[in-house]
């Protein structure tokens with residue numbers, strides 16, 4: 001069983017202090033309902049008893065799926081500081097390897113046994129779960145997003161320097177649905193042909209290019225490529 005923590009939080013709306021339960025780690029193999037809670041965005045939410053505001057509790061949530069070999073670590077650092085966040089998490093895993101080698105060998109070399117990812121916030125965490133549930137490779141998805149960026153509405157945002165999330169949602173009728181959440185304006189949806197994914201997945205050279213873009217990466221996101229390479233058009 002995954003046990004929730006009990007902690008006092010302060011309502012961001014009315015400053016009322018109250019105790020609430022939230023998770024800082026979930027094992028969805030043992031407790032599959034927590035995966036549903038994440039997917040329908042009800043995990044780690046609280047309602048302020050005074051003003052009834054719905055609050056998101058930003059915990060450093062670890063999402064562990066033993067069947068699908070997923071080890072997804074949430075962080076609330078600024079995404080711009082991804083180099084530091086990724087390096088810090090690599091160090092954490094190294095320290096696990098040393099501490100647990102004898103006591104709990106399963107925790108040694110996690111990165112060799114599981115897909116380890118560092119995600120910034122619950123939207124990115126939820127997206128990873130959706131991608132892996134759809135049996136897709138997140139490196140190819142993120143690479144495809146980068147390739148789709150010259151598309152006009154997104155290019156305008158990138159050129160204005162607007163930060164955004166571009167999130168995979170679902171596959172339907174041979175199309176992959178995405179939602180774009182710009183920092184400064186309303187979200188909008190767009191779709192890419194599933195065939196575009198297959199073209200990369202089935203071409204050894206193209207696939208290698210996508211994998212090389214995220215070589216040894218825990219932070220696998222189109223924003224990494226944007227920050228590393230800039231917009232290339």
Ligand SMILES: [Zn+2]
Nearest residue numbers: 011014048051
């Ligand atoms: Zn409140």
